[in-house]
Amino acid sequence: TRSLKGSATITGDIIIIPIDISTEATTMSMIRNGRKIRKPKSRAERAGVPVTGVAAGLLSADLPAAGFDLVSAMYPVLERTPDRAVERKLASLVAPGGTLLFVHHEVDPAHVHEGFDPEQFLDPATMRASLGDEWEVVVDEARPRHVAGGAGAGHTVDLVVRARRR
Numbered sequence: 001t002r003s004l005k006g007s008a009t010i011t012g013d014i015i016i017i018p019i020d021i022s023t024e025a026t027t028m029s030m031i032r033n034g035r036k037i038r039k040p041k042s043r044a045e046r047a048g049v050p051v052t053g054v055a056a057g058l059l060s061a062d063l064p065a066a067g068f069d070l071v072s073a074m075y076p077v078l079e080r081t082p083d084r085a086v087e088r089k090l091a092s093l094v095a096p097g098g099t100l101l102f103v104h105h106e107v108d109p110a111h112v113h114e115g116f117d118p119e120q121f122l123d124p125a126t127m128r129a130s131l132g133d134e135w136e137v138v139v140d141e142a143r144p145r146h147v148a149g150g151a152g153a154g155h156t157v158d159l160v161v162r163a164r165r166r
Helices: 038-046 085-092 124-130
Strands: 017-019 025-028 051-054 068-074 094-105 135-144 157-165
Touching: 085 094, 085 124, 094 124, 124 135, 124 157
Parallel strands: 025 051, 068 094
Antiparallel strands: 017 025, 017 068, 094 157, 135 157
16 A cells, blocks of 8 residues: 655645555546646656546546545535435445545535525535445544635634445
């Protein structure tokens, strides 16, 4: 197992990154404004880990079921669907014994912009509730965060769900 040193900073442009933490890695990034996967790919390759990049929507991406030891969704912008396709897809990517990590900012109703409905998007509580008996929820908590500047400065609490697939 190899770890990546100096991994990419999550800025909201990288929505989801499932990673096989063996000697190869796959990153899947849904990217705004046509940005490429160059930065995380070059950092991984400098660390000696070959990377395969996939630029696709989560539901349309051709990714192997149970193909990843770690699926990490950090501050994703994933719209809910009536059939829970997004939740099912995320969970289906995790190999037995693997981990699903889902982190998002807590939404403060006083700071919701007009026209934005947080219920339209997948959140940690909904992701956790969708997990079946084959999952052990290891962490389900709110964590305070202190970010002085940048895009995440207005958020003071992160909601974290980490689950292990049995």
